[in-house]
Amino acid sequence: MAGVLLWVITPKENATALLRFIPRSGKQKGSRLCPGLKFSTGVSAALSSAVANPARSSEQKVYEVVLKQAALVKEQRQKKALDLKRTQKNSCGSITRDSSHIKSQQVPSHWYYTYDARSVGELLVGNFTVVINISLYCAVWCRRTDELVDGPNALHITPRALDRWEKRLDDLFEGRPYDMLDAALSDTVSKYPVDIQPFKDMIEGMRLDLRKSRYKNFDELYLYCYYVAGTVGLMTVPVMGIAHESKASTESVYNAALALGIANQLTNILRDVGEDARRGRIYLPQDELAQASLSDDDIFRGQVTDKWRNFMKDQIKRARMFFDEAEKGVAELNAASRWPVWASLLLYRQILDAIEENDYNNFTKRAYVGKAKKFASLPVAYGRALTGTSK
């Protein structure tokens, strides 16, 4: 009922995003953005804020990008499904790479095993290396972009330098790369339905880093996290691909990919509080710090107090919620992509455990995951990738 009401009173493009956070039952389980923090809860609060404040939240703005990206991949998936149908029609029921097709045919049962063996093979070696290689080109471009504002020559980087980097990106997308690394990405974006928008948005995040060192609230921080990390999820899904047999909507897979980027960046921020403060940067939401009776000076002083521990507990809780959201989408990816994604999710999430193990001292102690734990995560990730479950 509340969902329907929102649909009527909000502009069409905003309604979908709003509805995602308000269950149709009319009950909201606390604020998704601010777990444990006493902000707007309940449908009526959301409704009155939507009416009183027609400006869109960062989450709504970002969700519009997600919908656009999802539409691109959806188009490609529909085309593939059509091609597959045509092949089936012309091939008198020969085996294709689509499991649902195989299993819906009257075929001898041992063929299923052949298919399963092939899936395992594919997961082990097949497309796996292709996925890794291609993701690497994206990763290299992301790292180079980040190095512009964070690297050894960052002091010389002006907004104009970022404009030039963006021009270079335009050229790369139009098939005019400047160097070998650009050329690899140029080739990738010509083969997969990768849109330029998330790349441009990442550059926008670097612009933000040049001019901003404080974030008023989580809404502002969320936008920053989307720019520098959520974008990575949107860049990589079209390359990794969604499984043919997936019944999930393309939007929900993108949503999960976005959540993984946000979760990773929130984790980065929580790990690097001391390091960032020494560069004069505080990414933590100012209003939440104030609510916990903490100030910038407390952070510069770097004392681990009970106030700080409690504040950190809430921040970690929120980052974990984004990891949970991300988990929902991994099983929908192509088999070959699931393992690296699970591995990166499990490894990054363990940084949050390490902060807890350091008794929340993220001022002078770097939270890191030891080699043994890293290695132990790999078979777990592999098991989840194989079974398509998150346990």
Ligand SMILES: CC(C)=CCC/C(C)=C/CC/C(C)=C/CC/C(C)=C/[C@@H]1[C@@H](COP(=O)(O)OP(=O)(O)O)[C@]1(C)CC/C=C(\C)CC/C=C(\C)CCC=C(C)C
């Ligand atoms: C459905 C579903 C769950 C799909 C998965 C989608 C997916 C693969 C998401 C990837 C999320 C991801 C790895 C995000 C990166 C987040 C991140 C760490 C961003 C960092 C930004 C700047 O932060 P900061 O300066 O504070 O940090 P440093 O101290 O400098 O580290 C980044 C540095 C941006 C640069 C990002 C990269 C270099 C990583 C890019 C990685 C890929 C493109 C490959 C991802 C592929 C796999 C298989 C994990």
Ligand SMILES: [Mn+2]
């Ligand atoms: Mn960086």
